[in-house]
Amino acid sequence: MSLYSAMRSGVSGMSAQSARLAAISDNISNSQTVGYKRATVDFSTLLTSPGTTSGYAAGGVQSSAHYQLQQDGTPLGTTSATDMAISGNGFFVVGNNSGGSPQYSLTRAGSFLPDDTGYLRNTAGQYLEAWKLSPDGTLPNVSTTRFDDLVPVNVGNLLYGGSRTTQMEFSGNLPFQAASGDSFTTTPSFYDGLGNPLDVQLTWTKTATPNEWTLAATAPTGYTVAGSPMTVTFAATGPYAGMPVDGSGVPITPAPFTITSPASPTADSFTFGLGKVTQLNGDYVPQIMGDGSKVGRVSTVNIDETGKLWVLYDNGAKQALYQIPVADVVNPDGLVAQNGNTFTLGTGAGALSLGKGGSGSVGSVIGGALEQSNVDIATELVSLIETQRAYSSNATIVRTADEMVDETNRLKR
Structure with missing residues (x-):
């Protein structure tokens, strides 16, 4: 009977609007929840039997809830x-x-x-x-394609074990006006495999030969230095004036030292090279570059755009x-x-x-x-009013159909 189908349709409408109201209430209550995705309820028709030209049987409505996962929040x-x-x-x-x-x-x-x-x-x-x-x-x-290789991220109590020095380089200027026998000493630090700082002493001494210097490296006890001392000659005139040259006046880069640790159980070694070294009229200006670092603790973390998590240590290292x-x-x-x-x-x-x-x-x-949540409060409040009116309208259908059924029943009396 169409009256009963109308009542069922009204009841299904009330149920669907109740589901929509529940979604709206969740959206409003989670409007400040980080990463929350708005819930929506979609409606679709129900058909109980094919319609005819002489009558109609209401099917009603059914609801389907889902989350707007692909809509980004701010x-x-x-x-x-x-x-x-x-x-x-x-x-x-x-x-x-x-x-x-x-x-x-x-x-x-x-x-x-x-x-x-x-x-x-x-x-x-x-x-x-x-x-x-x-x-x-x-x-x-x-x-x-699986979760198998994932592990929980832990950034607490991390110690950076230090990294040993693998290369160092001296750059700077030697004073042209220095007299024969004058020497200049620099003591840079390097790091062993345990992150311990150690000193190597570099001494430049001007020889009796014009524009010629010797460089001697003295390593800590137990360490050996291959290639020390070395002699470096600088051009005094021409296009390469102030630069290291060979006996023919061609610019060269002097061969590096090799500094080797004691064997415990195996020896570590690193090279100590010469970068841009000049002999010009001026002061002794040394500059040492090298890698390696001492032991440090985590000071902060940083996450880049690829999702790689870096830790920054108080010794300046980054890992x-x-x-x-x-x-x-x-x-x-x-x-x-x-x-x-x-x-x-x-x-x-x-x-x-x-x-x-x-x-x-x-x-x-x-x-x-x-x-932030992708919920818009204004939109939800408008939907709340619409849902309330739709629910009331469906309730009116149920009351009207009920009254019509009662009227039909009274015809039998």
Whole structure:
């Protein structure tokens, strides 16, 4: 009977509008939730039987909820170096524990802070997952279609073990006006494999031969120096005046020293070369360049646009520790919403891919920023009014149909 179908249609309309009201309430309550994606409810018609020209049976409406995952929120800068946002497609990967076999989820909420053990966790207590980089900062062979190679990110109590010196170079000017026998000494520091600073003494001495100097290097006890002392001759006239030359007056770069450590159990060595050395009228101006660093602690972290997490140490060193992947799926609408503003892979999500930020179809990572909710309060309030009126209209249909059914029943009396 059409009256009963009208009543069922009104009831289905009330149910659909109730679902829409629930989505609006969630959107408004999460309007300030970092990375929240607006929930929407779409409607589609129901057809119980084919229509005819002589009658009509109402089918009603059914609702379908989904999240607007592909609509970005506005990224805003923060004062936390471990906050992150994604500009474009993609998600961060989080796990529910720091060991064993965690259950992984995807999220756009990039607010992560170290806990008491140094693990980066979000406000829901989940751990940020990433690939651990090799000591040289390169990414090892990892799976980009599974979560298997991911580990929780830990930035606490990190000690930089120091790096040994592999090369040094002397540049500067030797005073042309110096007298025979005058000497100038410089004592730069280098670092052994444990990050200990050690000194090497460089002494320039002007010989009795015009424009000729000797350079002697004295290494710490137990170290040996190959190639010391050396003699360097400078041109006094011509196009190469003030530059080191050979016996024919051709510019040269003097051969470097090789400084070798004691064997414990194997010896380390590094080269000490001469860069741009001149003999000009002026002061003795030495400049030493070299690598290596002492032991240091983490002072801050930095995340670049690819998602690589760098740690900066108080000794000035910089090291890449983790590659934070950006996850993507073929159909984001197939993800299943979970607590903590996260999503898990559903059967309709399609294949998973993990990659660096800014590569392929995924967006770039913005360090020190958070993506705001993509909810517009004004839009939600308008939808709230529309939903209330639609619900009241459907309720009117149910009341009217009920009254008409009562009227029909009274005809039998």
